[in-house]
Amino acid sequence: MAGEESLDRVEKPEHRPSPIDVHVGSRVRLRRTLLGMSQEKLGEALGLTFQQVQKYERGVNRIGASRLFDLGRVLDVPIGFFFDDMPDSMSGVTAGFRSRLAGFAETQEGFEDDTMNKRETLELVRAYYRITEPSVRKRVFELIKSLAPTE
Missing domain, CATH: 1.10.260.40 (lambda repressor-like DNA-binding domains)
Structure with a gap:
């Protein structure tokens, strides 16, 4: 056919x-x-x-x-x-x-950021959450924020 x-x-x-x-x-x-x-x-x-x-x-x-x-x-x-x-x-x-x-x-x-898909970001977040002591984790968080340039 x-x-x-x-x-x-x-x-x-x-x-x-x-x-x-x-x-x-x-x-x-x-x-x-x-x-x-x-x-x-x-x-x-x-x-x-x-x-x-x-x-x-x-x-x-x-x-x-x-x-x-x-x-x-x-x-x-x-x-x-x-x-x-x-x-x-x-x-x-x-x-x-x-x-x-x-x-x-x-x-x-229009904001497209690939940061969350980078291996470095993932490793940093995983390492951060492996810190079991909340006060230490908070100090690490504050340290990282203090090192970043201000907006």
Whole structure:
């Protein structure tokens, strides 16, 4: 049949991950890394392979609602955490509306900072939270703030 042949020749559009899926995946990776958890351990906790976790973190596979709920539980964060710091241009949601949603952070217009995805930042935060004495941790925090240039 001619109709079937024409269907075979139709080129499929290249699949590109949604920017929102990529953002949510990067937040999964951020939280997993901050906890010092491997992709294998996260996969075990969710009943997934580490390859599936990799695909979620890259945004290649979309994370469904029930899986997002499970991720929040395993990573000990509210679901809104995965959408925090999403640029307004990506979400189509105004910053004012986003600030009213539980767990969503208000972001500055056009502000895109890769700092939270740098290995140095993640290692610093993990080391900071390994300081068990609250008074020592507070002094370290104050020291770091005093070393930074004033705005």
